[in-house]
Amino acid sequence: MTKRGYHHGNLRQALIDAALDLIEAKGPTGFTLSEAAKQAGVTPAAVYRHFEGREDLIAEAAIQGYDIFADLMEYAYQSGQPSALAAFEATGRAYLAFARKYPGHYIAMFESGISVNRTPKLSAVSARASQVLEKAATDLSQHIPADKRPPAAMFSAHIWALSHGVVELFARNSPGRASPFPADDLLESGIGIYLRGLGLIGPDDCS
Amino acid sequence: MTKRGYHHGNLRQALIDAALDLIEAKGPTGFTLSEAAKQAGVTPAAVYRHFEGREDLIAEAAIQGYDIFADLMEYAYQSGQPSALAAFEATGRAYLAFARKYPGHYIAMFESGISVNRTPKLSAVSARASQVLEKAATDLSQHIPADKRPPAAMFSAHIWALSHGVVELFARNSPGRASPFPADDLLESGIGIYLRGLGLIGPDDCS
DNA sequence: TGTACATCAGTGAACGCGCGTTCACTGATGTAC
DNA sequence: TGTACATCAGTGAACGCGCGTTCACTGATGTAC
Numbered sequence: 505m506t507k508r509g510y511h512h513g514n515l516r517q518a519l520i521d522a523a524l525d526l527i528e529a530k531g532p533t534g535f536t537l538s539e540a541a542k543q544a545g546v547t548p549a550a551v552y553r554h555f556e557g558r559e560d561l562i563a564e565a566a567i568q569g570y571d572i573f574a575d576l577m578e579y580a581y582q583s584g585q586p587s588a589l590a591a592f593e594a595t596g597r598a599y600l601a602f603a604r605k606y607p608g609h610y611i612a613m614f615e616s617g618i619s620v621n622r623t624p625k626l627s628a629v630s631a632r633a634s635q636v637l638e639k640a641a642t643d644l645s646q647h648i649p650a651d652k653r654p655p656a657a658m659f660s661a662h663i664w665a666l667s668h669g670v671v672e673l674f675a676r677n678s679p680g681r682a683s684p685f686p687a688d689d690l691l692e693s694g695i696g697i698y699l700r701g702l703g704l705i706g707p708d709d710c711s
Numbered sequence: 712m713t714k715r716g717y718h719h720g721n722l723r724q725a726l727i728d729a730a731l732d733l734i735e736a737k738g739p740t741g742f743t744l745s746e747a748a749k750q751a752g753v754t755p756a757a758v759y760r761h762f763e764g765r766e767d768l769i770a771e772a773a774i775q776g777y778d779i780f781a782d783l784m785e786y787a788y789q790s791g792q793p794s795a796l797a798a799f800e801a802t803g804r805a806y807l808a809f810a811r812k813y814p815g816h817y818i819a820m821f822e823s824g825i826s827v828n829r830t831p832k833l834s835a836v837s838a839r840a841s842q843v844l845e846k847a848a849t850d851l852s853q854h855i856p857a858d859k860r861p862p863a864a865m866f867s868a869h870i871w872a873l874s875h876g877v878v879e880l881f882a883r884n885s886p887g888r889a890s891p892f893p894a895d896d897l898l899e900s901g902i903g904i905y906l907r908g909l910g911l912i913g914p915d916d917c918s
Numbered sequence: 919t920g921t922a923c924a925t926c927a928g929t930g931a932a933c934g935c936g937c938g939t940t941c942a943c944t945g946a947t948g949t950a951c
Numbered sequence: 952t953g954t955a956c957a958t959c960a961g962t963g964a965a966c967g968c969g970c971g972t973t974c975a976c977t978g979a980t981g982t983a984c
Contacts, residue, residue: 512927512928515927515928531740531824532740533738533739533740533741534740536969536970536971537970537971537972538969538970538971539969546927546928546929547928547929547930548970548971548972549928549929549930549931549972549973549974550927550928550929551971552972552973553926553927553928554927557971557972558970558971558972614879614880615822617738620888654900654904655891655892657891657892658891658892658897658900659904661880661881661890661891661892661897662873662897662900662901662904664876664880665873665876665877665879665880665881665897665901666869666872666873666876666901667876668875668876668879668880669871669872669873669874669875669876669877669879670872670876672821672872672875672876672879673821673868673871673872673875674868674872681827683868684862684864684865684868685864685865685868690865690868690869690872693861693865693869694869694872694873694905696908697861697866697869697905697908697909698901698904698905698908699908700907700908700909701903701904701905701906701907701908701909702904702907702908719960719961722960722961743936743937743938744937744938744939745936745937745938746936753960753961753962754961754962754963755937755938755939756939756940756941756961756962756963757960757961757962758938759938759939759940760959760960760961761960764938764939765937765938765939
């Protein structure tokens with residue numbers, strides 16, 4: 505809602521929003537430029553005033569997603585300070601919360617098949633998101649004796665993979681694949697067990 | 712290669728194989744019935760002699776995938792006996808190996824969006840696959856003191872999610888998303904840390 | 919304030935394309951006598 | 952063995968459809984004087 509006055513007002517964002525709706529509803533490849541245009545009340549050709557084409561529209565949606573994602577993770581990280589452990593756990597929870605709250609963005613980011621190196625902008629904003637998680641992991645790894653400390657990048661990758669797996673398999677209502685447990689619990693308990701395995705929480709405070 | 716003699720010989724399987732190739736190359740939605748027919752050297756209409764349509768062909772590919780998958784996991788499970796721990800770890804490794812070796816099947820099974828309840832056959836064969844993993848988890852959980860033992864279904868879900876996440880994010884050459892570590896190592900070390908968190912392996916035998 | 923002009927967001931028609939699916943058909947294969 | 956017939960896997964043409972993209976255009980908005 506920038507200018508309010510031109511023909512449409514803010515078609516660019518309206519198109520992105522429509523794309524996100526459609527991506528959420530039909531998957532990244534079921535999404536259609538023409539349908540997004542229709543949903544925004546506009547001719548397909550109008551899209552080309554704002555984007556280079558179909559792919560560019562998806563990429564823009566992904567960029568906005570990474571931005572929200574990084575902000576959310578950053579906020580969660582801060583909110584757990586000064587405890588490295590609390591910060592890390594909050595960051596993990598924020599991952600799932602993001603996937604839940606912004607499924608269209610999530611899909612555009614991780615399932616649309618667009619390369620993260622498509623544009624410098626996209627690559628930068630996705631790097632920012634990874635770095636938050638990696639920072640949380642690095643902080644936390646300081647608490648592990650140096651000789652048995654795995655690389656922070658490795659265990660941030662573990663947590664990312666676990667989170668992504670939970671989202672894909674159990675958080676989304678994967679057709680016909682019922683979750684045995686609520687996704688939150690699954691992720692929370694999984695991270696808990698993992699951190700205990702790293703010796704970062706005592707053997708008994710089973711969260 | 713059943714009869715060898717009719718017009719094509721074994722068009723049905725040739726179509727499934729072509730579909731798997733295409734799914735691997737272009738994703739589940741980029742896959743096209745017409746192209747699969749062409750790759751099998753046949754008119755699109757011929758497909759309808761063997762399948763009800765596009766979806767049915769994908770479902771059949773998924774069914775064959777689940778069958779191979781379950782066999783592979785079963786074999787890995789057996790190969791680790793009588794050690795519950797070895798069996799469990801082998802099963803986890805088999806997951807990744809399957810995803811690596813049969814990417815077309817893996818995508819048809821987990822990313823094609825077809826419901827696992829589409830047909831009784833599909834639902835049965837997918838249940839068989841889950842059960843192998845769950846059995847391995849149940850065996851293993853016997854070694855955890857009953858009072859602090861999480862449900863086996865839960866930790867089989869954890870391992871499944873971790874494996875799936877590793878596959879999706881790091882094993883497939885996700886466009887532009889370079890893996891910081893080899894996927895095998897990532898999964899192996901992740902499972903190791905997780906199992907230590909469950910108290911199933913000692914704090915020092917860092918596999 | 920009023921007028922002439924430039925800008926440019928969105929239109930509407932058209933394009934070529936490949937899709938999934940249908941249908942009547944053909945002709946090779948298998949079978950009964 | 953030879954002939955007449957039934958089967959049915961695959962053909963080829965056709966269908967209606969929605970897609971992404973292009974293009975010359977129009978007409979509302981903003982601006983210079």
